[in-house]
Amino acid sequence: MSKLLDAVRRHVPLASEDPLDLLAAGRDLWPRDTLALALGQAPPTPELVCWPERHDQVQALLAWATEAGVPVVPYGAGSGVCGGAVGRPGSVVVDLKRMRHIVDLDQDQHVVTAEPGLLGQHLEDWLKDRGLATRHSPSSIWCSSVGGWAAARSAGQFSSLYGKFEDMVLGMRVATPGGTRTTGVHTPRGEEDLGPLFMGSEGTLGIITSVDIRVVPIAGHRWLRGYAYPNLESAWDAMRSIMQGELHPAVMRLYCPVDTQIGGRLGNKSEPKTPGLVSSLLSRVGSRMVTAIEGLDAIRHRELSTALVAPRLLNRVADGLGQEVMLILGWEGERPLIEAQVQAALPMLSQGRDLGAEAGEHWYDHRHAVSYKLAPIFERGGFADTMEVATTWSRLPGLYQAVREALGRHTVVMAHFSHAYPEGCSIYFSFAGSGELERYDATWTDALEAARRAGGTVTHHHGVGQLKAKAAARELGNALRVYHSRKATLDPGGIMNPGRLFDSPPATTQGPPPPTGDGPLYAVHGRDLLAEVDPWASPEGIRAALAARGLALRLPPDRPLAPWLTAFRPEAFDRHEVPFFGLQARYADGRAARLGVAPRSAAGPDLRWGLLRDAKAEMVEVPLIQLDQPTASLSLAGGQSWSRARSLLRGGLRPTSMTTDHEGTLRVVLAGAAATAQAEHLIQTQGAREAEPSEPSPRAPDLRASARGRSGATAHHRLAASKKEAR
């Protein structure tokens, strides 16, 4: 037994130096490593792998490793695609898959507590037996773990309704070299909530040992359909209208023309738009080549190899296949609420051609199948990879073109658009090239730079790892001081997953200049329903300035935004209540940082909350709503208002506010295209009555967070208490 093994076993009894275990921990699903394997290279391996079974074992190991100066790499199910968690020479890999238990389920409050090594599918299976679900459904759900979901800020296929995984997490327990930390609703009073920092930290700050996850009842009804649109632009308009109309679809996926053609689900085979015999022939060949990427049968022919060495040609050919695109759209929840949402959405879909339920159900039934298509490409001597970027609606076309062009210089490329939000959308590029590491690296270098230049985040939900470390650091700029200042406390020895994410402090720059203009509005992006606002302006002033443009803040504060946000507890809210996106702030030394080039970035941890603490806010970018949208105000008397609020929320209702008066009457405000129909449903089934419309009172405690669960209630009460203290 080596000295290292002996030392580790004092803290974690199950440990191994077997070359097999080391080999397995030397590779995750980063396609670059898969390509290296295909080229006959065995991965570099760590020194040792251990399997802790309890939090205290992890904590003890990290204390020892810090003392001994041994690098530690947390390893979940190894489904990361950026090389974020693989053992390298000199390191000890902490394999968390023996910590795979469900610690607790609060059936009443709908919160499940799970250990990090639990595979996603196992969690969903377990919850399904109890009529519940997280509805976090990444395509990797069979091969990814709960801890990995948190550590890399995962997103699932139903994110448009349920949010990204970070939106579902109410709290975590984390072992760090600096001691155990609890986050979210478990944050010790008076301490900074480090939840946003651990989420997306990819094992560089500590090891997540348990996660509290908000769960929902399994939806009683599902509505799924496909729509064909003449081009991307018309489909983007439909997606944006639906999201900004507060219609909350669970599924919204738009396939680019190439991806649409491959799917072959439009019901008609589009004729090539490029005229001429040569082009026509190229189109046919191209179509077969693209099909070759799709299916193993075709790969048995030699078309793939031919295609991948001439990507520019094939991409041009693909452009000639037609512009028609397919949108998959779906809602789930209680039938009457869904019907109201669908009816409200139909006018927004008028430019599309209804492909029927079959297209939607086909997607649903095959939603994990895409992952099977990767291996055959490596098998045939190529590589396949994916890149997920995101930006606001107004920048989306530019980002799509720029990244597609960059990827297309080296690879055959297609894309789909999913994870849509009121303010923007992500783009998921799939690409395949001939199997040389140099080509792989060049492809990524060009694509990441293109994304940055086009104003997109370099990653939406795959994380950073080794692949995107430099690009993500450039995106975050001076805000990385927030990360490094916490890292110095949490991991003073720098042992946690070195060489990944943000390994060293970036060169500090002066940062952006202060915003110009009189305020309180520095800029309004109406298409994205976002405004850049003076964080120290009075709420009344902001409201008046926005009202003049027919807009209002989505979440009205009760004091200037900067102090209001400082008191905010993000875990108490879900993604529909994100209080701000962009942030510019200035440190005491005069340097400034700006965050938020794109919504819902996964470029490392969410540094906004820490930046608010560390520097003085100069600008915050906040979400807006349109004042001219339909609204309905209802009152529900009788019964416990809190209990009724919870029932409505669990049924799928998404009100803009829920308050109660001194007599216990529940007041619900609905907004959006389906507000009238949903109000009618509540009047008929819940005995609701129409109430006088009024401005939502920021000082009236909103029940939405507390009614979703006990943990939310805890956070809500803390927020209320902090507001009281502030007053």
Add this chain to the structure above:
Amino acid sequence: MSASYESCSFCPQLCRHLCPVAVATGHEAATPPKMMAAVLLAQRGRIPPEDAARAATLCTDCGACERHCKYGIEVPALLAQARARYASPATVQPVPAIQGNATLVALYCDERRWGPALADALGQPVATMATSDHLGQALLEHRDRAAAHLASLNAACSGHKVVCCCSRCGESLDAAKISWVRLETLLPPTWDGPVYLCHGKLDFPGQPLERPPTCCGAHGPLEASHPALAADVARDAAAMLPSTSVATPDSACRNALRGVGADVRDPIDLLLAPNTPPAT
């Protein structure tokens, strides 16, 4: 065939959630794609053959990966081929002698000596045969090496009908082309409780579990090569069993599950003490 090892090695582990060994042990090396990748690297001379052999023994032959795979890659069979190529043949015990003079032979592969009870129940004499390694079942993957052993086994059992309820012994008997019969078909047991059918869809009284564990860990090469990991698999399976006594038609399953404290009976238990709770 190499293409199939490649297909698995490059796959994003889409079957790992169904592999009882990978799930129960937490060992990354035990996922089907990582096992196959080790074989691939050995084929390419990048890792020693003995590493590939050890990787290929992390399998219970349950077949869950193959059933789930969109391409139907025959992972267990491919791993068996790898073992035949890279693993040293197991050392097996000489073929045991039959004790007694009767056509029927009760085959013992654990501590229970149930021949007399069978004789009483049938009202006819029963000979016995005792094996400590399931009649050399570990040798079967090395077909050329196993030939002599199987010939000896066939000769020893010639003119007899072996009675057995262990799938591992059954594999050896089948390979040796020996006529044998399952105990429960010869003497149908009375059982109306839950039944765990691992590795088989046999007729057995009782109620099959609605969602049985994928595997108890007793099958394939895992138990012999990695006994501690096999016990992990058994513990996982036992945790999925109901708290009441469960029956299984397979003694290999019964022994694995009893070994981790589960209350499991097999046809032998039911023959020996039909109305008595099993010892714990």
